[in-house]
Amino acid sequence: xxxxxxxxxxxxxxxxxxxxxxxxxxxxxxxxxxxxxxxxxxxxxxxxxxxxxxxxxxxxxxxxxxxxxxxxxxxxxxxxxxxxxxxxxxxxxxxxxxxxxxxxxxxxxxxxxxxxxxxxxxxxxxxxxxxxxxxxxxxxxxxxxxxxxxxxxxxxxxxxxxxxxxxxxxxxxxxxxxxxxxxxxxxxxxxxxxxxxxxxxxxxxxxxxxxxxxxxxxxxxxxxxxxxxxxxxxxxxxxxxxxxxxxxxxxxxxxxxxxxxxxxxxxxxxxxxxxxxxxxxxxxxxxxxxxxxxxxxxxxxxxxxxxxxxxxxxxxxxxxxxxxxxxxxxxxxxxxxxxxxxxxxxxxxxxxxxxxxxxxxxxxxxxxxxxxxxxxxxxxxxxxxxxxxxxxxxxxxxxxxxxxxxxxxxxxxxxxxxxxxxxxxxxxxxxxxxxxxxxxxxxxxxxxxxxxxxxxxxxxxxx
Amino acid sequence: xxxxxxxxxxxxxxxxxxxxxxxxxxxxxxxxxxxxxxxxxxxxxxxxxxxxxxxxxxxxxxxxxxxxxxxxxxxxxxxxxxxxxxxxxxxxxxxxxxxxxxxxxxxxxxxxxxxxxxxxxxxxxxxxxxxxxxxxxxxxxxxxxxxxxxxxxxxxxxxxxxxxxxxxxxxxxxxxxxxxxxxxxxxxxxxxxxxxxxxxxxxxxxxxxxxxxxxxxxxxxxxxxxxxxxxxxxxxxxxxxxxxxxxxxxxxxxxxxxxxxxxxxxxxxxxxxxxxxxxxxxxxxxxxxxxxxxxxxxxxxxxxxxxxxxxxxxxxxxxxxxxxxxxxxxxxxxxxxxx
Numbered sequence: 001x002x003x004x005x006x007x008x009x010x011x012x013x014x015x016x017x018x019x020x021x022x023x024x025x026x027x028x029x030x031x032x033x034x035x036x037x038x039x040x041x042x043x044x045x046x047x048x049x050x051x052x053x054x055x056x057x058x059x060x061x062x063x064x065x066x067x068x069x070x071x072x073x074x075x076x077x078x079x080x081x082x083x084x085x086x087x088x089x090x091x092x093x094x095x096x097x098x099x100x101x102x103x104x105x106x107x108x109x110x111x112x113x114x115x116x117x118x119x120x121x122x123x124x125x126x127x128x129x130x131x132x133x134x135x136x137x138x139x140x141x142x143x144x145x146x147x148x149x150x151x152x153x154x155x156x157x158x159x160x161x162x163x164x165x166x167x168x169x170x171x172x173x174x175x176x177x178x179x180x181x182x183x184x185x186x187x188x189x190x191x192x193x194x195x196x197x198x199x200x201x202x203x204x205x206x207x208x209x210x211x212x213x214x215x216x217x218x219x220x221x222x223x224x225x226x227x228x229x230x231x232x233x234x235x236x237x238x239x240x241x242x243x244x245x246x247x248x249x250x251x252x253x254x255x256x257x258x259x260x261x262x263x264x265x266x267x268x269x270x271x272x273x274x275x276x277x278x279x280x281x282x283x284x285x286x287x288x289x290x291x292x293x294x295x296x297x298x299x300x301x302x303x304x305x306x307x308x309x310x311x312x313x314x315x316x317x318x319x320x321x322x323x324x325x326x327x328x329x330x331x332x333x334x335x336x337x338x339x340x341x342x343x344x345x346x347x348x349x350x351x352x353x354x355x356x357x358x359x360x361x362x363x364x365x366x367x368x369x370x371x372x373x374x375x376x377x378x379x380x381x382x383x384x385x386x387x388x389x390x391x392x393x394x395x396x397x398x399x400x401x402x403x404x405x406x407x408x409x410x411x412x413x414x415x416x417x418x419x420x421x422x423x424x425x426x427x428x429x430x431x432x433x434x435x436x437x438x439x440x441x442x443x444x445x446x447x448x449x450x451x452x453x454x455x456x457x458x459x460x461x462x463x
Numbered sequence: 464x465x466x467x468x469x470x471x472x473x474x475x476x477x478x479x480x481x482x483x484x485x486x487x488x489x490x491x492x493x494x495x496x497x498x499x500x501x502x503x504x505x506x507x508x509x510x511x512x513x514x515x516x517x518x519x520x521x522x523x524x525x526x527x528x529x530x531x532x533x534x535x536x537x538x539x540x541x542x543x544x545x546x547x548x549x550x551x552x553x554x555x556x557x558x559x560x561x562x563x564x565x566x567x568x569x570x571x572x573x574x575x576x577x578x579x580x581x582x583x584x585x586x587x588x589x590x591x592x593x594x595x596x597x598x599x600x601x602x603x604x605x606x607x608x609x610x611x612x613x614x615x616x617x618x619x620x621x622x623x624x625x626x627x628x629x630x631x632x633x634x635x636x637x638x639x640x641x642x643x644x645x646x647x648x649x650x651x652x653x654x655x656x657x658x659x660x661x662x663x664x665x666x667x668x669x670x671x672x673x674x675x676x677x678x679x680x681x682x683x684x685x686x687x688x689x690x691x692x693x694x695x696x697x698x699x700x701x702x703x704x705x706x707x708x709x710x711x712x713x714x715x716x717x718x719x720x721x722x723x724x725x726x727x728x729x730x731x732x733x734x735x736x737x738x739x740x741x742x743x744x745x746x747x748x749x750x751x752x753x754x755x756x757x758x759x760x761x762x763x764x765x766x767x768x769x770x771x772x773x774x775x776x777x778x779x780x781x782x783x784x785x786x787x788x789x790x791x792x793x794x795x796x797x798x799x800x801x802x
Contacts, residue, residue: 054554054576054693054694055576055693056576068619068622068623069618069619069622069634070618070621070622070625070632070634071634072633072634072635072636079626080622080623080626081626149645152645152646152649152651153649156650157649157650157651158650159595159596159650159653160650180649180650180651181608181651181652318605318606318607319596319604319606319607319608319653320606320607320608320633322606329651330635407613407636407638408638410613410635410636410637410638412636416613416636420547420613420614420636421613421614421618421636423547424546424547424550424613424614425570425614425618425619426574427550427554427570427571427574427575427576429551429554
């Protein structure tokens with residue numbers, strides 16, 4: 001006789017949460033999560049309570065107070081009566097500038113060095129090994145300070161350029177001054193910039209070739225420096241004074257960028273057409289002069305039409321060079337040191353990427369008759385990119401974060417302004433550092449997003 | 464077993480929290496050491512010598528407080544702080560007091576929540592330039608490059624001065640005095656600006672001090688003094704009255720040479736007796752021993768002695784007393800009475 005029994009009824013007892021393996025891991029995780037949240041909450045409330053007891057309730061109102069300090073390198077207009085927020089923004093722009101310059105230089109250097117390290121030439125390969133080992137094994141702060149010390153100690157001071165028999169002279173046909181305060185290079189100016197305060201043209205060229213001027217974003221008619229911008233007549237009509245608007249966009253630069261982009265687009269179309277002809281007929285038409293022409297000729301016409309001229313740095317009187325563009329040695333030192341340091345890491349990544357491509361690829365390409373240079377640029381590097389990009393992202397992030405060492409050479413980045421002087425003058429440690437962390441987080445996530453997008457576009461398409 | 468460890472840890476944490484809540488004075492006594500924030504190195508004010516012994520005008524204040532509280536002027540842990548890190552160090556309790564040529568300002572006192580216990584040096588911001596520039600007034604500095612220590616009041620004064628005189632300049636922010644010195648000497652900046660006393664101290668360390676001049680303009684008031692955290696008045700009193708004891712000692716003619724002898728028995732001057740603890744119980748009121756001021760004065764002498772030894776006219780720094788003379792000699796140094 002067979003007894004049939006019902007399957008045991010599912011019943012749930014609390015003890016199962018611990019003794020039943022189906023639930024146990026869940027229980028542990030929930031308990032750990034609650035514990036973690038309690039810890040966070042305790043930290044938060046403790047900080048708040050302590051700050052309140054100190055009489056320093058967290059508040060971000062200080063951001064709208066006048067900063068009161070000056071910043072030497074300003075990409076947009078700023079004076080010491082502007083707010084702490086604007087000072088922080090100036091710092092942010094400086095951080096972005098050095099990070100941008102650094103990433104480009106480090107990539108170019110890193111790729112070259114990484115490829116050269118695999119060279120069959122014994123001397124070149126060893127030299128590159130020495131470079132890589134030297135740079136990546138010394139802390140980047142020391143490199144920054146070292147480069148700055150070299151710039152300061154080995155280059156002449158501006159006053160060495162003065163007098164009857166100056167002990168230092170300007171380089172490149174007397175147009176570039178290399179001093180221990182930075183490098184002064186000629187500055188590109190457009191006709192319109194050549195007016196003086198009374199609205200008179202200071203220099204050739206004149207007439208209608210006056211450039212496009214600047215556009216003030218958020219211009220306020222009540223602001224005295226905007227008076228000339230809103231005026232319908234007068235010598236300076238339509239031109240914003242310094243400090244008008246939140247920031248000013250150079251329309252000349254915009255025009256140049258537009259023409260350049262159009263030129264590149266047309267040039268790309270010519271290349272596509274040449275490709276089609278090559279595929280159809282087997283013969284590639286010579287296009288280099290066309291491709292060069294569509295970029296250079298419109299640009300040259302634009303420069304002429306806007307009345308482009310150069311101003312040269314000069315030092316006849318005063319303490320510093322006047323005119324020209326000043327690249328401060330704090331920027332140069334930081335940029336150089338960060339690039340050289342990061343390039344050592346990128347070189348290793350590039351080397352790893354190349355070595356990850358099987359040697360058969362090189363041999364196959366060689367068998368097709370490609371020369372070594374073309375094998376590298378057409379066959380190896382494109383495949384190596386998918387190995388190279390992900391670690392490259394982290395190096396870009398590292399470079400950006402390392403730029404916070406800028407204060408060592410007195411470069412006013414976001415750490416120097418918001419988390420440096422502003423923190424010190426207002427005593428708002430928690431708020432400024434939190435803001436600073438948020439800003440770095442945003443920058444890093446943006447870089448990651450862009451690079452991940454690029455990574456997706458170069459990675460192997462699997463079918 | 465595990466529970467015991469956990470409870471034990473809780474108890475320890477609770478005790479530590481309890482100790483932290485007690486006054487700084489008790490903390491210092493329990494620790495047996497005073498944590499004193501000083502500058503990273505400014506000859507004459509605070510600098511470590513070849514043996515790592517700290518010495519200087521500000522250091523003497525730390526030592527006097529340590530002597531008053533612990534009876535031992537050597538029981539000081541010196542914490543070098545930069546212009547940027549000093550306030551965080553004090554607010555977080557890393558140091559018990561700051562004696563680091565720090566300017567007493569409204570916002571530091573009220574907004575940053577510190578208590579300035581007095582002024583030990585009346586200073587003002589000045590400019591130093593190389594002689595060869597031929598500059599004789601700060602108003603001729605239009606377009607110059609100026610080295611400044613970042614995170615100080617000098618940064619703001621400088622901006623105000625150039626703005627008020629409608630002249631331009633290029634600031635070069637620098638972390639420490641040593642870096643500023645390097646940049647200034649290499650000609651990377653034309654001008655170095657900081658408190659006039661700091662300029663004199665820096666200039667004294669140059670190879671050829673004569674090649675550099677300090678311009679006549681003093682563009683700000685910089686009363687420098689020791690400070691403690693807000694809200695711990697007992698500790699603030701100890702530091703304040705130690706400083707006052709040094710000042711009063713000079714006024715009353717008590718020196719490091721004669722303090723022991725004067726303190727051995729009550730004399731004719733009741734104020735000296737009260738100060739030195741041979742009469743009354745001022746030390747007890749502060750929570751210190753009766754000979755607190757004797758120890759403080761015996762360490763480095765009275766205010767005048769400390770001044771002369773570290774930054775006075777016979778030292779390389781060569782500062783005259785000027786505003787920092789006793790009020791009886793036409794200066795501003797003045798202590799409330801010990802009564």
